[in-house]
Amino acid sequence: DAGVTQSPTHLIKTRGQQVTLRCSPISGHKSVSWYQQVLGQGPQFIFQYYEKEERGRGNFPDRFSARQFPNYSSELNVNALLLGDSALYLCATRNAEGDTQYFGPGTRLTVL
């Protein structure tokens, strides 16, 4: 089975712009979570979606939003980009209760 896939791999934006990141889960996984990992830090939870509903939100501003589609893929949107949004954005998916999360390779976002 293919693992979690994310696109694009790298992205360069300027301050004030908007960005959309995409994630395709492992087949059969219905839960998708997004994490932000700033250089030198551990990943920080942004959102979790399960069965297309938001089930958890971390301590991030409203500039961050996400959604999950009927095929369980997901998009993360960030508006009005700031320099501090530069990070590796990770998508993680899981199957059901008792299972843990499996991470994708991430999208590296650079804001200039």
Place this chain on the structure above:
Amino acid sequence: QKEVEQDPGPLSVPEGAIVSLNCTYSNSAFQYFMWYRQYSRKGPELLMYTYSSGNKEDGRFTAQVDKSSKYISLFIRDSQPSDSATYLCAMSANVGAGSYQLTFGKGTKLSVIP
């Protein structure tokens, strides 16, 4: 105080050494504990997953959890240069399908010298 504390290192050991990586946590609601390995500029890869106090072994890796002390460890035996990576501890209060989020430590950067 951060919920999860992890010494960022860096930690440098000779090939063949036993490596000990540790995390402490303050939230007693955490019940599920994981160790991830992350190579440079890649996504985290799950190494170990446990939910009870005690030891869990998988090959050269042993995960240890002490809930009474709020302390978890990962031991790597016979360390190899390919083990050089950043090791992240992660914890969750529940594994219900409806709500699940991991809280991570900062990660410990390990280098195994041939």
